[in-house]
Every structure is written in structure tokens, then in C-alpha cells.
Amino acid sequence: MAAPPSSDAERQRDKDRTRADILDVATREFADKGYTGARVDEIAERTSTTKRMIYYYFGGKEQLYIAVLEQAYLAIRALEAELDVEHLEPEDAIRRLAELTFDHHEAHPDFIRLVSIENIHRAEHIARSEVLAGLANPALDGLTQILERGRAAGRFRDDVDPLDVHMVISSFCVFRLANRHTFAAIFGRDMLDPDRREHYRRMLGDMLIDYLTRSTTRP
Amino acid sequence: MAAPPSSDAERQRDKDRTRADILDVATREFADKGYTGARVDEIAERTSTTKRMIYYYFGGKEQLYIAVLEQAYLAIRALEAELDVEHLEPEDAIRRLAELTFDHHEAHPDFIRLVSIENIHRAEHIARSEVLAGLANPALDGLTQILERGRAAGRFRDDVDPLDVHMVISSFCVFRLANRHTFAAIFGRDMLDPDRREHYRRMLGDMLIDYLTRSTTRP
DNA sequence: GCGTTAACTCACTAGTTCGTACATTAATCG
DNA sequence: CGATTAATGTACGAACTAGTGAGTTAACGC
Incomplete structure (x- = not known):
């Protein structure tokens, strides 16, 4: 079966979905624990992706927090x-x-x-x-x-x-x-x-x- | 010169003064940085005593915070x-x-x-x-x-x-x-x-x- | 004076925590 | 199809952080 043409919901790699996923989890984590109390590793774990992606898309904990705000x-x-x-x-x-x-x-x-x-x-x-x-x-x-x-x-x-x-x-x-x-x-x-x-x-x-x-x- | 009788302000060792000093510094530090953001080492450093005394008098970071509250x-x-x-x-x-x-x-x-x-x-x-x-x-x-x-x-x-x-x-x-x-x-x-x-x-x-x-x- | 103990100092550690180097795989395009 | 690039996973490390083990000294009662 050939890979479906783009604009597909089942793509394994999806920039927007990954970003949104991270942002969503991060919002809950920061709101729950505060900026200092929130843990990047914990956010990553609750995401369907990895910590590396947080740094790939947002640059760091602080920029992620600003994006959440x-x-x-x-x-x-x-x-x-x-x-x-x-x-x-x-x-x-x-x-x-x-x-x-x-x-x-x-x-x-x-x-x-x-x-x-x-x-x-x-x-x-x-x-x-x-x-x-x-x-x-x-x-x-x-x-x-x-x-x-x-x-x-x-x-x-x-x-x-x-x-x-x-x-x-x-x-x-x-x-x-x-x-x-x-x-x-x-x-x-x-x-x-x-x-x-x-x-x-x-x-x-x-x-x-x-x-x-x-x-x-x-x- | 004999050591002055107790109830003296110049005693080198003073339970109450040390405790009050820690509590005072801790209040500012916790209010400034939050509970998670506050650092025990930093509180200790701004005190005229050492970190060990925080644990001696209060037991730990959380108990110190409760005492501050x-x-x-x-x-x-x-x-x-x-x-x-x-x-x-x-x-x-x-x-x-x-x-x-x-x-x-x-x-x-x-x-x-x-x-x-x-x-x-x-x-x-x-x-x-x-x-x-x-x-x-x-x-x-x-x-x-x-x-x-x-x-x-x-x-x-x-x-x-x-x-x-x-x-x-x-x-x-x-x-x-x-x-x-x-x-x-x-x-x-x-x-x-x-x-x-x-x-x-x-x-x-x-x-x-x-x-x-x-x-x-x-x- | 002297022994006892409360107050104190110093050096250390086990566990975290943010961040990254490097390898790898999926998508895209000529 | 083959090459290029965007996206992702793994493993690791340097710095930090709460907490402690063990020894030291001042105060105090006798």
C-alpha cells in the first residue's frame, strides 16, 4: 500500500499535531505545578512524543512556557x-x-x-x-x-x-x-x-x- | 573576663536568634521565588548561619515553609x-x-x-x-x-x-x-x-x- | 575546673533536572 | 528511485539541590 498523499490525518510525522500535543500537555503541567515546579521530563512523558521534540519545536522550558501563556x-x-x-x-x-x-x-x-x-x-x-x-x-x-x-x-x-x-x-x-x-x-x-x-x-x-x-x- | 550571665545579646550561640534569622530570610526567599523556586542553599547563604541549622531547627524545606506561613x-x-x-x-x-x-x-x-x-x-x-x-x-x-x-x-x-x-x-x-x-x-x-x-x-x-x-x- | 549537652561547622552524596550530541527514520522532490 | 531534508528517538552529561554523617565548640550546671 502506497503512502497516502499529504494532508492526511494518519501521517506518522506531523509538525502541527506534535506541536499542539506538546503545548496542550505543557499547559496542564505548568498550570498544575507552576513554572519552576513543572518538569520538562514529565511534560515529555505525558506527550505522545519525546523530550527532544520540545527542544526541537520550542527551544527550551521558558520558551515553551511563553508559548503556553x-x-x-x-x-x-x-x-x-x-x-x-x-x-x-x-x-x-x-x-x-x-x-x-x-x-x-x-x-x-x-x-x-x-x-x-x-x-x-x-x-x-x-x-x-x-x-x-x-x-x-x-x-x-x-x-x-x-x-x-x-x-x-x-x-x-x-x-x-x-x-x-x-x-x-x-x-x-x-x-x-x-x-x-x-x-x-x-x-x-x-x-x-x-x-x-x-x-x-x-x-x-x-x-x-x-x-x-x-x-x-x-x- | 568571665562569660556574662545568660539573657545576653552578645552570646555567640543563641537558639532564638538563629531561628528568627532563618525564618526571616526564608520568608523573603519563599515570597520572592515561590516554594518550588526557593533554594535551601540560598536561604542558608543569606543567613548568618549555615544550611545545617535549617535542618537542625526546622527539619526540612517544607517544614521551614510551613513555619514561614x-x-x-x-x-x-x-x-x-x-x-x-x-x-x-x-x-x-x-x-x-x-x-x-x-x-x-x-x-x-x-x-x-x-x-x-x-x-x-x-x-x-x-x-x-x-x-x-x-x-x-x-x-x-x-x-x-x-x-x-x-x-x-x-x-x-x-x-x-x-x-x-x-x-x-x-x-x-x-x-x-x-x-x-x-x-x-x-x-x-x-x-x-x-x-x-x-x-x-x-x-x-x-x-x-x-x-x-x-x-x-x-x- | 569539668563533664555534659545543646548549638554549630564542614564536607559530602544520592538523586534530579535541563539540555544536547548523535544516530535514525520518514517524507519530499527531481 | 535516490538524494536531500525535516522530523524523531536514544543515551548521556554537567550542574544543581535537598538532605545527612560525623566531628567540633561554646554554654552551663555542679
Whole structure:
């Protein structure tokens, strides 16, 4: 039987598949153990290829880690770009945006872990990545528009910065995942308990609306 | 000249001083590099004693790390215990409590880093520590009282859980420190910029008050 | 003074861990 | 088909890293 012509799924040698395989395993390993804790040999072992290929395709542990970060951030940004809240009232749009972040972080714990890990390393790898340094956030544009609409309609206060609102949403959603272990160990409460999920999800939206709709002047 | 009687600062051999020295250096090293990234040899070198003493006093790298965590948490809790807001109106008491956490986290970045690191390790070391597992939080008791007073006076909504409020305060204050590097790398904003400090500090209090004083019923 | 012990020093090792030299095999192309 | 190159596998090594064996010295009670 002759070897099938290229563009075949059964080729024994496949650049893209090997690369993707390594990247996939590495993402789990780095998210699980951290950059320093992750072992190149262990990544290689869980791959269907060998350690030599990691160095062949990525160059080294650090470049592999940067590639993992890039892939993770780009995937997240692609999802955020799908946000469509132009047809919603400002209040509902804010809630929708917050809930998207809430759901999103909950669905991607590995990403949150990678971000925590990268912060421990003072974002030095992000700084070293041409792809990531200064990568724009599409969700932030949507947020800016929502706040503008709400303000124009006289329903939102006029002294809020979109990035500050984004920070509040992120802090709530990130903390819930990133600090769940110490929080549970100290307070005995699992912030990811499904029974409390709706409560938190609604609470975040309530807080944002309460803050945004409160008049600027304050006793 | 006879050797001075004990309880002397110039003794060549001093159990407590050596232990404290190791713990101090280890705290910085673990906070800086993470548990896996920290090197026992490097800790030893920055100490005025030798590596052998680390094993003599603490038993190993992991026990040393746990001792570091215990000391860090106990110091924090001691500070929190000084909180005195009983003489304040509920609104002011909430703001005071939030600002205490805000200031506190900002003043102890190493502690925040240790908490992040411990979460990456899924709080396994806290769980292994008899001192830390289930350590009560005095600030939480204060918070409970404040909320009760505010509710009794008809000024706070009656459906809030103290631990949820604590979570919101923590998430805001922790995020500002723990995620400052990726946040700055992606958005170009330093959340620790002194020029924005007062803004964030006030914003947190505003958000809490807006949420707590909003009536439960909602359109 | 003197023996005992707690505190301390030094040199060493067993096991890891990242990375690479070198050999080999599959795909591709004239 | 034969040669060239891209992709892959094997084996190894240099440097690091947590931990220890065994001896040494200061402090302290008597």
C-alpha cells in the first residue's frame, strides 16, 4: 500500500499535531505545578512524543512556557470578542458582561492559575512575549461603550473609569478561583460550591449596578 | 573576663536568634521565588548561619515553609485583632475596616505573595499546619457586629453575609497586589501608583456602602 | 575546673533536572 | 528511485539541590 498523499490525518510525522500535543500537555503541567515546579521530563512523558521534540519545536522550558501563556491569552481574548451587548439596556449589559467574566473564569481554572503563576514571576514572561505585551482587551471596549450609554441616558454616574470597573469585576471573579484554597482552609467555605454559585453571580451584578447608579454627590 | 550571665545579646550561640534569622530570610526567599523556586542553599547563604541549622531547627524545606506561613498569618491576625470600630457609625465602621485591609495588604506584599503561592499549591501546607488549619479571623467578628448594628438601625440591608462582605473586600485588596504585574503588562496601568491610591481606597468604601445601604427589593 | 549537652561547622552524596550530541527514520522532490 | 531534508528517538552529561554523617565548640550546671 502506497503512502497516502499529504494532508492526511494518519501521517506518522506531523509538525502541527506534535506541536499542539506538546503545548496542550505543557499547559496542564505548568498550570498544575507552576513554572519552576513543572518538569520538562514529565511534560515529555505525558506527550505522545519525546523530550527532544520540545527542544526541537520550542527551544527550551521558558520558551515553551511563553508559548503556553500566549495560547491561553489568545483563546480567552477570542471568547471575549464574541461579547455582544449593544442591544441591551446599560444595566443589563453590565450584568451580562460581569456574568460572562464570571462564567468564563469558572470554566477556565487553568488560565487563572497561569495568571497567578505569572504574577509570582512578576509578569516577566509576558513582558518577553511580543504577542502578549500590550495585547488589547476587546471586553474593555464593550465596557467603555456600555458606560457611555448609561451615562448619556442619565442612569450611570459620570465619574467612573471603564478600567476600574473591569478591575472590580476581575478581582471578584479571579479571587473566587485563585484564592479558593486558602479561603476554604481558613474560613471553611468553598467559594466554588455550586449551591452558592448563583448567589455570587447575582451579588457581583448587584454591587456593580448599585455603585454605577448611585449619584455622584454623597453625604 | 568571665562569660556574662545568660539573657545576653552578645552570646555567640543563641537558639532564638538563629531561628528568627532563618525564618526571616526564608520568608523573603519563599515570597520572592515561590516554594518550588526557593533554594535551601540560598536561604542558608543569606543567613548568618549555615544550611545545617535549617535542618537542625526546622527539619526540612517544607517544614521551614510551613513555619514561614504560620508566622506570617499570626502576625497579620495580631494586627487585625487591634481593630476597634465599636464607637463608629456602621457606615464609617465599614469604611474603616475596608481601609484597614487595604492599607494592610499594601504594607505587606510578601504576605500576599505567600498566599498566592500557597493557593498554587492548593493550600496543602496550611492544611498540614495545626496552627493554621481553621485559624479564626478576628476581623470577621468585628465585621459581623458592624453589619448587625447597621441592620438593627435600619440602614443596612438584611440579606448580607459577613463572610461575603469580607470576600469582596479581600478580593479587591488582594487583586490590587497579587495581579498588579499582569494587569500592568496588559493594560499599562500600575494599580499601586501612589497617585491612584486614594481613588481606589475611596472607591472600595463607596462600593460597599452603596451595596449595603441599597434596599433589598430591587426592580 | 569539668563533664555534659545543646548549638554549630564542614564536607559530602544520592538523586534530579535541563539540555544536547548523535544516530535514525520518514517524507519530499527531481 | 535516490538524494536531500525535516522530523524523531536514544543515551548521556554537567550542574544543581535537598538532605545527612560525623566531628567540633561554646554554654552551663555542679
